Amino acid sequence: MTEMLSIKLIVNGIVVNKLVDPRQHLTDFLRSDLGLTGSHIGCEHGVCGACSVRVNGRVVRGCLMLASQSDGAEIETIEGLVESGDLNELMTEFVARNALQCGFCTPGILLTAAEIVAEDRCFSRQEIRNELSGNICRCTGYQAIIDAIEMVLIENMKKK
């Protein structure tokens, strides 16, 4: 029978104590054990980026990390980042220019985009494209996504 492991972590600011199957990946855990279904499972082999979550401040593939490895970690998911307002500017730009269609990849893309924006430096359009290369979107053709991120970067520069 499956031997369960006890983990304690912080998810979107809330302390969570759970027993997990050691083989369960982080996204499965967040989705099935915590009901955080905003992170999506697109490939489970680390290519598509739909499962992206923030672990200790950095965006990683939730499918390439075990839930058991998140013991002691601080996890932020799309749900938490939406509630905190961290993604407001990006989401506004995404919606305004229809930078999403089916929306399956979008939470992962927003997390990556937020990390790019937070670097607080200049990015050329091609650099934004390269930085986003780890998130597959099959619907949009990417242009509106790049436009949205570029717009937020420009707005942030103006604010300085």
Added chain:
Amino acid sequence: MTEPEKIIGVSFPRPDALRLAAGRGTFTDDIVLPRMVHMALVRSPYAHALIKSIDTTDANKAEGVVRVVTGHDLVEICSPFIAEIEFLPNMISPRQYALALEEVAWQGEGVCAVLAESRALAEDAAELVKVEWEELPAVVDPVAALTVGTPIVHRDLKTNLAMTMPIEEGNTKLAFAEAEVVVEHAFEFGRQAGVALESRSVVADFEPTGRQLIVYQSHQTPYQMQDVYARHLGLPEHHVRVIAKDVGGAFGIKLHAYPDEMTAVAASVLLGRPVKYIVDRQESFSSDIHSREMTASGRLAVSGQGIILGVEVDILSAIGAYSIYPRTSVGDGIQAVQFTGAPYRLPAFKGRVRIVYQNKTPCGAYRAVGQPIGCSIIEQLIDIAAAKLNIDPAEIRRRNNLNSDDMPLKAAGGLEFVNVSLNECLTELLAKMNYESLRRDQKEAQQRGVYRGIGLATFVEQTAVGAGLYGPAGVRVSAQEGCALRLDPTGLVRCSTSATDQGQGTLTGIQQVIAETLGVGFDDITVKAGDGGSTPYGGGSWASRGLAIGGEAARLAAIDLRGKILSAAAAIIQGSSENLTLVSGKIFDGAKFKMDLSELSEIVHFRQNTLPPDVDFEMNVIRHFVPREFPYFIANGIQASYLEVDIGTGGIKLLEHWVAEDCGTIVNPMLVDEQLRGGIVQGLGAALYEHCIYNEAGQLLTASLADYAVPLASEMPDIHVIHIENKASGTGLGAKGAGEAGTLGAPATIWCGVNDALRPLGAQVWKQPFTPAHVLQALHSRGSLHKVGEMFKN
């Protein structure tokens, strides 16, 4: 203010976009039901094999296992299916079971299902199922599939040839004899997968006491699936309800009845418990329909002025192990032939398609069905002819484009045209891309040893197919769309539509059509879709029909509801309804404000007693629309690409891309732009990367997203969109479809662009995708695969 508010033609953001961005979508895998079990499949490791025995003893005893099901268990409750077309009596199609019984015909065909407490436990137990196989020779290569003595995919069919369709119009023999220039080219099109980012998913919930089945499914057309489940599981149709909540991309992949999803639904019936089945990414690559695996030879006869005199095309289309249920797999090949040369005046046309079975994943309708093949063939031929005659590629297209003088037209391939705007699109495109200056840049670059190319691809797009296709085919698929409107007591409107939306924005467009037609604000309407049990019956989402047909149904419903509202208003104000208008939720008599819609709504819902007895107080309407005057609407346009070929490595860099497109009335320009861009990028993926590669034994070698490459943000160009608005005839709205135009034209654009770049070097690519290896193969002239052999043989 009594001027109607302009809502159609305005770029409204989608009301549901924020919800999806915030991760609040409900995709099928997000649904959890009490007592739900998870399914994993044992799939065939061989392309072709006999199942000698299946031993489920160990699997049955494994942790968390509820039941292990084989094909023989399922055949008791789920009848097999055969995908056929009535008007193609010579087409042969094998019988298919939810789980294979005696023989498997592709690597990935399901043979056994494990139902367990979690997906992981189900997968553990699936590894314990012991299947004794006897491997049979596999049919992999389409050409070999037709040679004498070849192994047969389905032995009872006695041949691998599913069907042959010849088309002939005019005298091609004469045309080719008289032509000043005849060019030819052989083509290979790589097999593609659709790769919706959310894989196919189903949660089936059968309630045994009342024999009620609810299926949550990531699907484009719940109505079709209700029909399929009811008939094959022996349930009355009104006991079956299929609900598509948020769908994470579809592109035709989620248009079919798949045996694995059928297995999950049948398992729920068998167990009387909810069953969740999520096709994982590896399974997705070997079990989602593939498409576009074709080889073709084409010949073009032109006059000295570059006027097309005749076209010949011979296509071999390989569709894998089965004709996919219920729509069949022959459309890809048939449309490939029909669309070869479709945008141009063709005095003589001879075409043929042969469609063969092979031991690979079944093929089916994927975005733009066959049309990209026909487009690539003719665009390449016309470029070769232009080069030979030293005519500019844009000019030769202008000379041959169909125009309004040719309309209406029943074309050689059988296509029916009402109007086109090909030369308008061409003119606008050339201006926007600064064509002459690009040509100069290209020349200047070449002097530096940098090889750039301009690719043009003219296209016509079959959209919004009516009942004329599947009706005569005997395929139980509805081509109508329906729209129900209900006025609520506060004067707000609920719409329920049969059109479904996988992110295209169809529902937003429908909301705009209703708002403007009815005379209420955009935000005063909510639109519901995807529930096959409670929305008006219809087709769903396929063949770019959402706005053209679903939008027209919405327009008709809005007109009717408006009539009802104004009649009631006339009774209330004791006037005539003739001069009454409804603008932005307010009722006017001429220029004079009379009452708010909300006030009227309250009366018709709560105070009917105040109305005269003959006044209609029922503020519900339902309308359907199906094109009957025309079989479909032909949209049209042209794409252009500017690209650079690295002749050292064979790499292709896309610099910029343009499209000029006419999809009739544009309800929401932003959403149309994004449909075009997204579609183009899928077509660019086909051109550059996407390829399902099999080895000689029929093993799929590209069953992961690491091996099957789709476009990433990093390599894609910016895409400029130009619209020409030429209303569709036959509807009041005048919209045509736009969803497939991008995917249709983009591969041909790249094909032409790469060969434009390579032409000074005397090389040309002939095989899609144009990988660096293939570009080098072309440059170093290795192999003679691209020579055209004898056509129309065998």
Added chain:
Amino acid sequence: MKAPTFKYLRAESMDDVYAAFAEYGDEAVILAGGQSLMPMLNMRLAQPAVLVDINPIYELSGIVLSNQKLHVGAMTRHVEVANAELVAETLPLIGCAIKQVAHRGIRNRGTFGGSLAHADPAAEMPACAVALDATLILQSHGGARRVKATDFFLGVMSTDRRSDEILTSIELPTQGSNHAWAFHELSRRHGDFALVGVAATAQRRSEGLDGLRLVVFGCEARPRISEVVASRTLVPQDVAEFAAAVVKDLDPMSDLEGDAEIKLIQAHALVERSLNDLLAAQPYD
């Protein structure tokens, strides 16, 4: 696509790792960044009995400069290597190449040592380690062993690491203004493994370059120095001849993206470009 069952051990120290090796022997597999291992687990291509997670061992991370060598802890994440000014200043070859390693989300978790230990012949970091003459430190219960990168890579995902050893750090001799470097990669898409790539370093002389360490990767089973040109001085007029010699010495593997002959053509183009880059590069401060 769910991983099979395994025993998960969280190693807090090197002793925990050695204890796991002692108890489980070959059945214990090290989980570092997991960016290659986790996909194989999810696909059930790898079914280890025991996973030893070394992420909690903090002392395996970090970048230190001493004695003109950069010491990179095996668990240093790619993102840390990419962001480190020390790396950009002293090993610009790595600073350039690391941007081609997969994607942001992968670089945030994947580790420098993990990439070397995994030994994918189409990966960038193993090729750079060879070109830069890195030394890998492998530790076991019995002590440390130093292995040159040139000797470490044995074949496709095969290295000189023994099953009771763990790669703990990598020493890279730093490069100064007398060094030139070049990096070229052909991949299908940004972040993909190389179809063919070149990593090269050389020393500037008053005339031309010598000490040429040129590695063609994504081509053969392992990254290696092209010995045919290693002891010669490169001057501009010899570029074509050098490139031809390097390519002649290659024995490429065919793959889905091209047969051996195609790889040779591509390698030739990239080698020639790299040699030109080496010659053209301005000395830096």
